[in-house]
Amino acid sequence: MSTAGGSNPEYVTARVRARRSALYGDEEYRKLIRMGPAEIARFMEESDYESEINALGSRHSGVDLIEYALNRNLAKQFDDLLRWADGRLYDLIARYLRKFDAWNVKTVIRGLYSEADRDAIADDLIRAGEFDDQLLDQLLDAPSIEDVVDRLSGTIFGPGLAEAYEDYEDTGVLVPLENAVDRTYYDHLLEGLVVDEATQQYREFLEAEIDFRNARNALRLAQSGADIDPADYYIDGGSLFSASELATLAQNRDELVSAIRESKYGDELSEALDELEAIDSLIGFERALDAVLLKYTDALGHVFPLSITPIASYILAKEREVDNIRAIARGREAGLSEEQIEQELVIL
Amino acid sequence: MYALLQEAQAAAPALEPTAAAAIAVGLAAFGAGYAERGIGAAAMGAIAEDNDLFVNGLILTVLPETLVILALVVVFLV
Known part of the structure; x- marks a missing residue:
C-alpha cells in the first residue's frame, strides 16, 4: 500500500466501529471463565474466530489451538486495517x-x-x-x-x-x-509526527505508552536490584521522565513510586500504587497500567470521530481481548480458580 | 471605435442571470458531491461489515442530493 493518495478515515472508522462492537464483552468473559480449553475453542469457533479455529484445528489442540488462533486472528484484523487505510x-x-x-x-x-x-x-x-x-x-x-x-x-x-x-x-x-x-x-x-488538533490525542496516547514502558522498566530494574545502567533502557519521547531522572529514580523504588504518584497519571494509578507499596507485587501494577491505557483510549475517538483515535482505540481493545482470552485459557489449564483468573483480566 | 466597444461592454452585465443560475446549481452539485464522498466511504465500510445496512447506507448517501434539488429552484426563478 502506498503512502500517496488521500487519507480515508470515513471508510476505516466505519468498519472499525462495527468490528469493535463485535468484541467480547463482560457477559462473554463471565461465560469463558467457567469453561475448559476445549469449550473455549468451541465458543470461539461460534464467534469471530471461526475460520482460524477451523484452519488450525487439525494441527493443534487445547490451549495451543486457542493461542495460535488468537494470534492469527489478531494478525488478520490488523492487516485489514493497513489494507484499508491510505495516505x-x-x-x-x-x-x-x-x-x-x-x-x-x-x-x-x-x-x-x-x-x-x-x-x-x-x-x-x-x-x-x-x-x-x-x-x-x-x-x-x-x-x-x-x-x-x-x-x-x-x-x-x-x-x-x-x-x-x-x-x-x-x-x-x-x-x-x-x-x-x-x-x-x-x-x-513519534518521529516526524505531524500534530494537529485531531492527532494531538493520538500523540498523547503514544507518549503515555512510552512513559508506561519507561516506568515499567525502571520498576523492574529497581525490583531486581541488578547492576544495569537504566539509561541503556531509557526510551526517548515520553513526557514523564528524562534519562537522568530515570537513572537516579531507578536506584530508589520509593522515590520512583512517589514520582509516578505526582505525575499526571497519578490519579488513575493511585490505587495500583497503594497496592504496589503494600504488597510489593509488580504484576498488579503492570495490569493497572494496561487498564489505565485502555480506559484512556476508550474515551478517545469520541471527540474526533473521523481521525486516527477510534482506530487506535480498537487496536488496543483487540489486543486486550486477545490477552484476556489467552489468560483465561492458560489459567484454566494451570488449574487456577475463577477468582484468580478474574484478577488477571483487564476489563473495563 | 474603442469608445464604442467600451460602451457596449458597460451596457451588458458581466454575467447573464441564466449563467449565474447555472453556476449556482453547479456549485451546489459540487458541494453535494463532496458531502457524498465521505458518507459514501463510511457507508461502504459499514455495508462491508454488515450487509443489512445496505438500505440505510444508500439513503444516507443520497441525502445531500437534496442540495442540488433545492438549488435547481434558482433556475426556474430567473
Missing part, C-alpha cells in the same frame, strides 16, 4: 503496528539463537505489522542471525541491527540486538 492514516496506523514487526524480528532471532526449528518459529510469528509474508518467509529461511540482520537491511530496523550485531558478536548475548529492535520501534513511534 496519512496508513502512516499513523503503521507507526503503532510496527510493534509486531519488532516482535517478529525478535522472535526469529531468538528462535535461531535457541536453534528452534522453522515451523516452531513460524507458529509464533504474528503477521500483523508492515512486513509482508515474503519478507517474513525470507527471515524464517535465514540460516543464521547474521543473515537475518542482512535481510533486514532495507527496513527501518536495518541500521540499528547492523550496529548491534557487532556487540552481539563480541558478547554472545541477545540483549544488544533486542534492545536495538525496541529502540528503533520507539524512535519511529
Whole structure:
C-alpha cells in the first residue's frame, strides 16, 4: 500500500466501529471463565474466530489451538486495517503496528539463537505489522542471525541491527540486538509526527505508552536490584521522565513510586500504587497500567470521530481481548480458580 | 471605435442571470458531491461489515442530493 493518495478515515472508522462492537464483552468473559480449553475453542469457533479455529484445528489442540488462533486472528484484523487505510492514516496506523514487526524480528532471532526449528518459529510469528509474508518467509529461511540482520537491511530496523550485531558478536548475548529492535520501534513511534488538533490525542496516547514502558522498566530494574545502567533502557519521547531522572529514580523504588504518584497519571494509578507499596507485587501494577491505557483510549475517538483515535482505540481493545482470552485459557489449564483468573483480566 | 466597444461592454452585465443560475446549481452539485464522498466511504465500510445496512447506507448517501434539488429552484426563478 502506498503512502500517496488521500487519507480515508470515513471508510476505516466505519468498519472499525462495527468490528469493535463485535468484541467480547463482560457477559462473554463471565461465560469463558467457567469453561475448559476445549469449550473455549468451541465458543470461539461460534464467534469471530471461526475460520482460524477451523484452519488450525487439525494441527493443534487445547490451549495451543486457542493461542495460535488468537494470534492469527489478531494478525488478520490488523492487516485489514493497513489494507484499508491510505495516505496519512496508513502512516499513523503503521507507526503503532510496527510493534509486531519488532516482535517478529525478535522472535526469529531468538528462535535461531535457541536453534528452534522453522515451523516452531513460524507458529509464533504474528503477521500483523508492515512486513509482508515474503519478507517474513525470507527471515524464517535465514540460516543464521547474521543473515537475518542482512535481510533486514532495507527496513527501518536495518541500521540499528547492523550496529548491534557487532556487540552481539563480541558478547554472545541477545540483549544488544533486542534492545536495538525496541529502540528503533520507539524512535519511529513519534518521529516526524505531524500534530494537529485531531492527532494531538493520538500523540498523547503514544507518549503515555512510552512513559508506561519507561516506568515499567525502571520498576523492574529497581525490583531486581541488578547492576544495569537504566539509561541503556531509557526510551526517548515520553513526557514523564528524562534519562537522568530515570537513572537516579531507578536506584530508589520509593522515590520512583512517589514520582509516578505526582505525575499526571497519578490519579488513575493511585490505587495500583497503594497496592504496589503494600504488597510489593509488580504484576498488579503492570495490569493497572494496561487498564489505565485502555480506559484512556476508550474515551478517545469520541471527540474526533473521523481521525486516527477510534482506530487506535480498537487496536488496543483487540489486543486486550486477545490477552484476556489467552489468560483465561492458560489459567484454566494451570488449574487456577475463577477468582484468580478474574484478577488477571483487564476489563473495563 | 474603442469608445464604442467600451460602451457596449458597460451596457451588458458581466454575467447573464441564466449563467449565474447555472453556476449556482453547479456549485451546489459540487458541494453535494463532496458531502457524498465521505458518507459514501463510511457507508461502504459499514455495508462491508454488515450487509443489512445496505438500505440505510444508500439513503444516507443520497441525502445531500437534496442540495442540488433545492438549488435547481434558482433556475426556474430567473
